[in-house]
Structure formats: C-alpha cells, structure tokens
Amino acid sequence: MRNLFMKVTYDGTHYFGFQTQPEGNTVQDMLEQAIAHLTGETVKITASGRTDAGVHAYGQPFNFETASQIPLERWCLALNARLPEDIVVTEAYEVPLSFHSRRAAKRKTYRYTINGNRFPDPFQLRYQFHHPVALDVPAMEEGLKKLIGTYDYTSFASRKSTKTSHVRTIFSAHMEIDRSMCRPDSSDQGVIHTYITGSGFLQHMVRIIMGTLIQVGEGKRKPEDITGILAACNRAAAGPTAMAKGLALWNVSYEDPGEQAGVTGSKKL
C-alpha cells in the first residue's frame, strides 16, 4: 500500500462543507468518487480538518491509502479530470504509511475577507462579506492581537462543539487592506483580509472571532473588550458568527523544514 498526500483547492459555495454528510454533496464525497473512478478502489480520505458549508480552501491537505501503482506525477491531472471544475487537486506526494493529515498538522491559517467598498464586487460575490459601512480597522486589529496566545476559546466556539478541551494556540494574526479596487473620491475602504494562524480551530471559531471584530470595527465594542470575552468562556459573551462565504482555509503546514519527517523528502509531483 502507498500513502498519498495531496492538497486541494475548492470553491465551497455549492457544497455542504468538506466532510461527508448524510445528505451528500461534500468535497470529500467528490474526492472519494474521483479516486474510486480512477483506481476502482473504495477509499476513505483523511483531511487536515473539516470546513463548513460555503467555506472555501486554497490549500486543504488530505491523504489516503491506495494499492494503485499510478505514477505520482499523473495523479493531479487524472483526479482533476474526474472532479467538478470548482475542486482542483494541486499537489501530490508519497508519504510514510504512518503519516496522518490531521494529526501531523502543526499550523493552520485561515483568511477572512470583508469587502469594505461601497458596492459589492460582482467578480468576488461568493468570496467576500460585503460591509460598506465604515469599519475602524486599526481597532479591529488591536482586538485581534489580544487573541494571540494559548487560551480557552470557549467564547469563540459553537455551542455545538463536542471537543473536550477548548484550549488552542493562536500563533499570529494580522489584517491587510487591498485598496486596488477602490474608486477614487469614494467612500470605498478597500478589501480587508484577516489572516489567523493557530494550532487548530474550534467549530465556527474564525467566524465568531470575525463577527466580534466587526462589532469592534463598528464601534459597538472596544478592542480591550476582547480580553473579557475570552475570560468569560461563554459563547454568549462574543459577537455573531460571520457569514461562511468570506472564509477560506488558506494554508496548513506540517513539521518545520529541518525536522520534517512526513512530507519533505518524499517523492514530489
């Protein structure tokens, strides 16, 4: 058997999230069907984590075992030919049988995108939360920085979370404003990207963080309120869950380059 590790990019608009659901129509289903079509095997893939319905991914890692002898360099094109066009496999590696995409993941980065311009961008409708009302972005970023560290993030987790511990680490977080689409002499405030990198994230965690930071940006809360919200360990203390469509799993990284046992050194596409 071989253990194949791949990365997939997808537009999550038309799927019920990444992970298989009773209703079907998930990214995982599409990938498993494409693999079955290609190899004749029924495989179960393991991803770095799930994404909610409507959430996108630029680089979602997954792995699976196969007896197929198809050469590594053929997999991406062969799978893409059997996938819908909004799901694209971009990288393929062979890794040790012990490698597990979720357990080995060290850092995950999510990006949340707010279009702060006066009008929606018809080319980005499915990937941005449109918020034309003025946002105090420096205040939002000040609040965001207070989330960096190792904390119990219960206030920022869905009440449906079944995890026994809500302690996670946020390593870094920052905001970037892209003003390239701002019209001159307008009230356009740019496209505001928020990047958050952590050890792992609870259900809805990035979206609840964003819903709370948007309230900071609107002046409804102060940046220093974030500290108290964290301490409350109560979902009711935080703001609403921001819309799924603005969220994308941006990147997942594994071991540091020097000590990387699982992925580096493997055969690469």
Add this chain to the structure above:
Amino acid sequence: MRNLFMKVTYDGTHYFGFQTQPEGNTVQDMLEQAIAHLTGETVKITASGRTDAGVHAYGQPFNFETASQIPLERWCLALNARLPEDIVVTEAYEVPLSFHSRRAAKRKTYRYTINGNRFPDPFQLRYQFHHPVALDVPAMEEGLKKLIGTYDYTSFASRKSTKTSHVRTIFSAHMEIDRSMCRPDSSDQGVIHTYITGSGFLQHMVRIIMGTLIQVGEGKRKPEDITGILAACNRAAAGPTAMAKGLALWNVSYEDPGEQAGVTGSKKL
C-alpha cells in the same frame, strides 16, 4: 430632461453580451429593465461600446435621458436593488444633454487574463483563459508593442465587422505577471494580464490580438511576424480568436482632466 452618466461593473458569464439582442438576456436589457422599474419610464441607454457574450466589464460607461427627479446619490443603490447581483452600477453623474457615452469616449482599456499556472484556479474560472503550457512572455510583449500606433487593424478584426474604416490607434499596451498564486517548486508561470489602451477596438480585436500573441508565446510565430500580419490587412494572417472569458473592459476615459467638459464639473455621486 436630465442626462445621467453611470458606470457599471458586470460578470458577463451569463449574458449574451452587453448590447440588446433579439434573444434577450443582455446587460443592456437588465439595466433598461431596472431603470423602467425604478422610474416607470421606457429608456434606451447608450454605452461606450458593446462587449461580446461572456466578456466582463470593470467599468462600462453608459448614459440615458430621464425625466425622473430622483436625487443623483440614490441612483446606484436604487438600480442595484433592481439588478441581478452580477451587474453592479458603481458611479452616477449628471452631464450636459449633449453628452454621448460612445462618441465622447477618448480611450478604452481592455484587460485579457491568462492563467499560466499548471492547474486552473477554481475562484477565477470564469475570468481566465487557462494555458498551463509554457509561454515566452517577453516575446509576447515584444509582439504586443509592435501593435502600438495608428494602423489599419483589418487582420485583427472579425470578418463580420461592418465598419467602413478599420483604422484605429493603440496608445499603449503592456503585460503584467502576478505570481502571488504560484506554488513554490512548480511549473507555475503566474497569472498573465495584458492591458491594451486604444481609441477604439474592432469586433473581436483584442481577442484576435491575444490569440496571435499566444502563438508567439508558444513559439509558433515570432514577435516580428506581427508587423507582417498587420500589413496583410487580412484576417487569415492572424491567429485564432482567444476565449471570451479572459477579456474584460477595464476602463474608458473621456476628456483630459484639464479640458473635460462633459463629466468633470458635473454633480457626482
């Protein structure tokens, strides 16, 4: 009567082009229906020019006469509320009754986008021509520069063109490579944007230019061949018509700022 001048951004994927067709479902139809719904008037709008089926626009100017007394600052939001979400009116001005969006247009810029990366980008499928095979971009740009000037562009016009003169002026043209989505250690060559600014363009002109330059990039033609293709004044001398989806009307400009009679000085949104 008032003469209102507006700019509209649209994703052209689902329309039979800008200009009204017997089959319906054009951007012009949508705009005229929204105006009729808002004002009760049957209006005919005049745009800076037409765009083909599947071609997009970041800033398509149009104007129309109306007896409506709706204040200028309300028009964009009121029309957008009555338009499909892939058509967004972004600017509105009141201009002299003599102003005509097509006749007064001085410079038009089109952008053509090629995704030269190995795999398609699922977030940009409708806005890029995917060409993963290696392209010699410096050779393409060398060929592109040979098109700058005032020429008879018959070789780069659809055979269906009904214009009496095919003489136009290309003022400037350049290419930009966006490598932000390139995966490291890959054969990704970036997203290649070509910007062409001219006095006006013949039917399919930018797409035939791009189809020819792609042949230059593939090594099938040399940059210096462009001069002979121009001189031939024969559509058969040029390359194929590149796919519509990579093309967008990027910007249309009117008088120079100092001498601008039509638009500057008018009431602005």
